[in-house]
Amino acid sequence: MNRIITLLVLSTLLILSSCNNQEEPVMAPEPFGPLPSKEQLAWHQMEMNAFIHFTINTFTDKEWGYGDESPELFNPTELDTDQWFSTLKDAGFKGAILTAKHHDGFALWPSKYTEHDIAASPYKDGKGNLVKDVSESAQKYGLQFGVYLSPWDRNRADYGDSSYITYYRNQLRELFTENGPVFEMWFDGANGGDGYYGGANGERKIDRKTYYDWPTTLKVVDSMQPAVLYFSDAGPDLRWVGNERGIAGETNWNTINTDSIYAGKSGINDLLQTGTQGGVNWIPAEVDTSIRPGWFYHASEDSLVRSPENLFELYLTSVGRGSTLLLNIPPDRRGLFHENDVAALKGFRRILDSVFAENLAKKATAIASTSRGKSDTYAASNVLDADKDTYWATNDGVTTGSIELTWDSLQTLNYLVLQEYITLGQRVAGFTVTVWENDSWKPVANQTTIGYKRILKLNDIETTKLKIEITEALACPLISNVEVY
Incomplete structure (x- = not known):
C-alpha cells in the first residue's frame, strides 16, 4: 500500500514539474502607428509591377498628345498582349498597369461616351478593345491588372466644366465594371494646360484640389471595386516617390502626413521620397521609371534601353529600399515589346536568379541579445525560418537589440536582405x-x-x-526575415 502511495506521489510530482516547465504564454506586441491595409500589404509583397504606355502617341512619336490626333493613326499590325504578359511573367513581374487613356483623351476601349476611341480606329476594323485584351492576358498569365485614366483630357471641349467630371466618372464606371478585378488605379499629376479641346486650341486651367472632387469620384470606384488601391502624388493609398529615376530614399518611411503633401511646400519631392517618421497615414512610395528614356515607344531610343545590370541597380534602389518598382515597358508600333526591351528583361531576370540563388543564412545559426519574454515564439531563429508571419521581437519598451548569425566555416557575403514585420507597423x-x-x-x-x-x-x-544591431526604433523592433547571399 505504501509503495502504491509513493508511486502516486512521484507521478503527481512529475506531472507538476512538467507543467511548471511549460513555456508561459507571452503577449504579442501591440500594433504601432498606422498599419497597412490588407490590399497595401499584398501590394508590398508584389515588389515589381509593369507600366504599359501605349496609345496614339506611339504612332505620332510624341510623349504627350495634343488631343487633335486622328483615331485613324492607331493601327498596330501585330498586337499581341500575350507576348507582353508572357514576357512580364518570365521576368518576375506580378502586375501591370495600362494607360487606358492618356492626356490626349484617346480611349483604348470602345467607350459609349466619346468617339475619340479605339472604335474609330482601323484596328480590328473598329472592333478592338485593348483594355479587355490586357485584362484577359493578365489573368491568363497570373498577373494582376491595373489602369491609368488621365484626369486631364486635351481632346474634350468641356474640360474645365462640371460636365467633364460626369464624363470622367462614366468612363471609370466602364473600366471598373467591364474588365474584371483592378488592383491599382493610377492618377497622373499633370492636369490642365494647353490643348486642342475639341477644336478650340487654347489653355485650360483648373483647381487641382477641388475640380475633380476626388472624394466623390473615388467613391464611384469604391462602389464597384472597394479593394482597388489609388496612386497619385499624395495617395490616398500609394504615393509618388518624388522622382522618375527609379530611386527611393535610403531613409524610406511608409508613413507620411497627407497635410504636408497637399501643402505643396518647398522640398515636397524630398518628403515624398523619404516619408515621415511617425507619420499618421500609411501611404508607401511607388517607384515609377521607364526602361527607355521616354514613356512611349520611340524607334530612336531602341539603342537606349536600360541594360540588365542597370535594371538590377534599379531593383536595389526601389525594392531594396522598401518600395515597389513600377517599370514602364512601352510596346512598339507593331503592338509588341521590342526585342531589345525583351532581351534586357531576360538578362535582368538572370541576374536576379544568380544573385539570389543560395541563401547562406539557411546554413547559419541565429542568436539574439534579447528576445520577447525569452520565448521561442519571438526567438532569433524566426528570422531564418522563411515564414513571413513569424518574427524576432524584444520586450515592450526595449527599442534596441541585435541578432547575430554564425557559420561553421568562412563565407563570402555579397548581399544582406532584411525585412520588418510591417503588419504591426514600421518601427x-x-x-x-x-x-x-x-x-x-x-x-x-x-x-x-x-x-x-x-x-x-x-x-x-x-x-x-x-551582426545586425537595431540602434533606434519607435517601438519594440520586429524582424521577420534575414537572408544572406
Whole structure:
C-alpha cells in the first residue's frame, strides 16, 4: 500500500514539474502607428509591377498628345498582349498597369461616351478593345491588372466644366465594371494646360484640389471595386516617390502626413521620397521609371534601353529600399515589346536568379541579445525560418537589440536582405551591420529604415559571423526575415 502511495506521489510530482516547465504564454506586441491595409500589404509583397504606355502617341512619336490626333493613326499590325504578359511573367513581374487613356483623351476601349476611341480606329476594323485584351492576358498569365485614366483630357471641349467630371466618372464606371478585378488605379499629376479641346486650341486651367472632387469620384470606384488601391502624388493609398529615376530614399518611411503633401511646400519631392517618421497615414512610395528614356515607344531610343545590370541597380534602389518598382515597358508600333526591351528583361531576370540563388543564412545559426519574454515564439531563429508571419521581437519598451548569425566555416557575403514585420507597423529608425574580422567586429553599414524589405551590398566580405544591431526604433523592433547571399 505504501509503495502504491509513493508511486502516486512521484507521478503527481512529475506531472507538476512538467507543467511548471511549460513555456508561459507571452503577449504579442501591440500594433504601432498606422498599419497597412490588407490590399497595401499584398501590394508590398508584389515588389515589381509593369507600366504599359501605349496609345496614339506611339504612332505620332510624341510623349504627350495634343488631343487633335486622328483615331485613324492607331493601327498596330501585330498586337499581341500575350507576348507582353508572357514576357512580364518570365521576368518576375506580378502586375501591370495600362494607360487606358492618356492626356490626349484617346480611349483604348470602345467607350459609349466619346468617339475619340479605339472604335474609330482601323484596328480590328473598329472592333478592338485593348483594355479587355490586357485584362484577359493578365489573368491568363497570373498577373494582376491595373489602369491609368488621365484626369486631364486635351481632346474634350468641356474640360474645365462640371460636365467633364460626369464624363470622367462614366468612363471609370466602364473600366471598373467591364474588365474584371483592378488592383491599382493610377492618377497622373499633370492636369490642365494647353490643348486642342475639341477644336478650340487654347489653355485650360483648373483647381487641382477641388475640380475633380476626388472624394466623390473615388467613391464611384469604391462602389464597384472597394479593394482597388489609388496612386497619385499624395495617395490616398500609394504615393509618388518624388522622382522618375527609379530611386527611393535610403531613409524610406511608409508613413507620411497627407497635410504636408497637399501643402505643396518647398522640398515636397524630398518628403515624398523619404516619408515621415511617425507619420499618421500609411501611404508607401511607388517607384515609377521607364526602361527607355521616354514613356512611349520611340524607334530612336531602341539603342537606349536600360541594360540588365542597370535594371538590377534599379531593383536595389526601389525594392531594396522598401518600395515597389513600377517599370514602364512601352510596346512598339507593331503592338509588341521590342526585342531589345525583351532581351534586357531576360538578362535582368538572370541576374536576379544568380544573385539570389543560395541563401547562406539557411546554413547559419541565429542568436539574439534579447528576445520577447525569452520565448521561442519571438526567438532569433524566426528570422531564418522563411515564414513571413513569424518574427524576432524584444520586450515592450526595449527599442534596441541585435541578432547575430554564425557559420561553421568562412563565407563570402555579397548581399544582406532584411525585412520588418510591417503588419504591426514600421518601427526601425536606425541599424548597423558588422562582421567578424581579425577577432573583432568590423562595421560595414550604418543605415536608418528597413520597412518591408531592405537590401544592402556587402561586397564579397569573408567572415564567419554577421551582426545586425537595431540602434533606434519607435517601438519594440520586429524582424521577420534575414537572408544572406
